[in-house]
Amino acid sequence: MTQGSYDIVIAGGGLGGATLGRTLAGAGARTLIVERETTFRDRVRGEGIFPWGVVEARSLGVLHLLLDDGAHVVPFWKRYLGPGVTDCRDLPATTPAHTACLNFYHPAMQRTLLDAAQASGATVWRGAEIVGIDPADEVSHTSVAEIRMDGGYHRVTARLVVGADGRRSTVRRMAGFTVQRDPERLIVAGALYEGLDAPEDAVHHFPCPALGQTSLIYPVGRQRFRTYFVSCAGQLAHPVSGSAHLAEFQAACANSGVPHEWFDHARAVGPLAAYPGADSWVEHPYDRGVVLVGDAAAASDPSWGAGLSLTLRDVRVLLDRLLANEDWDAAAHAYAFEHDRYYGALHRVHDWLAQLLYERGKFADERRARVLPCFAMEPDRVPDIRGLGPEAPSDEAARRRFFVEDGLLPRDA
Numbered sequence: 001m002t003q004g005s006y007d008i009v010i011a012g013g014g015l016g017g018a019t020l021g022r023t024l025a026g027a028g029a030r031t032l033i034v035e036r037e038t039t040f041r042d043r044v045r046g047e048g049i050f051p052w053g054v055v056e057a058r059s060l061g062v063l064h065l066l067l068d069d070g071a072h073v074v075p076f077w078k079r080y081l082g083p084g085v086t087d088c089r090d091l092p093a094t095t096p097a098h099t100a101c102l103n104f105y106h107p108a109m110q111r112t113l114l115d116a117a118q119a120s121g122a123t124v125w126r127g128a129e130i131v132g133i134d135p136a137d138e139v140s141h142t143s144v145a146e147i148r149m150d151g152g153y154h155r156v157t158a159r160l161v162v163g164a165d166g167r168r169s170t171v172r173r174m175a176g177f178t179v180q181r182d183p184e185r186l187i188v189a190g191a192l193y194e195g196l197d198a199p200e201d202a203v204h205h206f207p208c209p210a211l212g213q214t215s216l217i218y219p220v221g222r223q224r225f226r227t228y229f230v231s232c233a234g235q236l237a238h239p240v241s242g243s244a245h246l247a248e249f250q251a252a253c254a255n256s257g258v259p260h261e262w263f264d265h266a267r268a269v270g271p272l273a274a275y276p277g278a279d280s281w282v283e284h285p286y287d288r289g290v291v292l293v294g295d296a297a298a299a300s301d302p303s304w305g306a307g308l309s310l311t312l313r314d315v316r317v318l319l320d321r322l323l324a325n326e327d328w329d330a331a332a333h334a335y336a337f338e339h340d341r342y343y344g345a346l347h348r349v350h351d352w353l354a355q356l357l358y359e360r361g362k363f364a365d366e367r368r369a370r371v372l373p374c375f376a377m378e379p380d381r382v383p384d385i386r387g388l389g390p391e392a393p394s395d396e397a398a399r400r401r402f403f404v405e406d407g408l409l410p411r412d413a
């Protein structure tokens, strides 16, 4: 068992861990990033950052790295509302920071950012796994992480241990955080296609509330497209997952509105995997020298595509606090309070959307029949979660306006 000492030990070299480690190492902190995988593979993960997340990427200094690595700028969000009916949002023209979406192949993004962290001076252990945590106590003020690597065990101490180890975080479990979970309302299945016959300048969004289904197509560059099918949990006889179900997956996408001919010359170039569409989160994600960021702190329902943006927000807020305050315990508490606020805001709006678009039954059908036509006339009834993210209004007045319970008829009704 070897020993070592760092200012900060980060579990996970994903978007959250690598971005955080890069800046802290660049600022002179002795930084260790521990990443389980030796080679990043397609895990069917987030590949589209919303404009508000792109603003975070820019302020964290990683936007140019992603662009240099071939990330794909997507200026339009195109919604298909029925045969021949579309609306096309010009994101740079209509978002507060005049910003497009940024899409990429997730494993390439991880490789680029982890290499950048190493180039900034972070020590990176690959094929290494955090397997145990002793949180700081009143006497030592340091936490201990136990790491398995090359068949041996290493104990390292740190002023701060960061769990950036994703939705099934080991650090979170080992440090004793309590995880809250929403009921599994939706199922999200996704696969990567090459040669899909869809324009590459837009995210293609096919909401089908009548069926409780949605398809989404994110171009990630070079004629590759991450394609998702979202349905209500229990609606299909079994989750569409595994390559044997690709034909079924394509048929489901076509059923919710994707032109079936888009698939004529397409081939799947990665796994087909399905995930629960539900949030899991920790309230106040800091305790005794252990802080959580990204999916470990709050994995937002993938159907809303906000996880990458939220992860970048976490990293930016935590960094701002750590770099401004020598007292890292106080800094991490300040981050955790702020996290509760902005994650809570986003979670509320996602919940309204899920209720409106996916709930089944007579009441839900009547509500959709009342509310959706109002959105067509007054789109600003829907909080702008792509442009503003958690800063979109999410208070009671916004909720009433969203569900058209504010007593105000649409302006031009």
Ligand SMILES: Cc1cc2nc3c(=O)[nH]c(=O)nc-3n(C[C@H](O)[C@H](O)[C@H](O)COP(=O)(O)OP(=O)(O)OC[C@H]3O[C@@H](n4cnc5c(N)ncnc54)[C@H](O)[C@@H]3O)c2cc1C
Binding pocket: 011, 012, 013, 014, 015, 016, 017, 034, 035, 036, 037, 044, 045, 046, 047, 048, 049, 050, 128, 129, 130, 131, 164, 165, 166, 167, 169, 170, 171, 188, 190, 275, 293, 294, 295, 296, 299, 300, 302, 305, 306, 307, 308, 309, 311
């Ligand atoms: C199906 C699906 C679709 C999604 N689509 C979108 C989307 O379109 N847009 C969007 O914004 N978000 C999307 N997301 C969410 C997005 O992928 C996540 O929010 C984001 O990847 C979180 O980044 P992270 O760095 O916190 O964690 P991760 O990306 O999960 O990275 C964690 C890293 O930690 C490593 N690790 C895990 N355990 C250990 C350990 N014990 N020791 C050491 N290393 C460890 C892992 O190997 C991994 O590299 C989607 C998620 C899913 C599941």
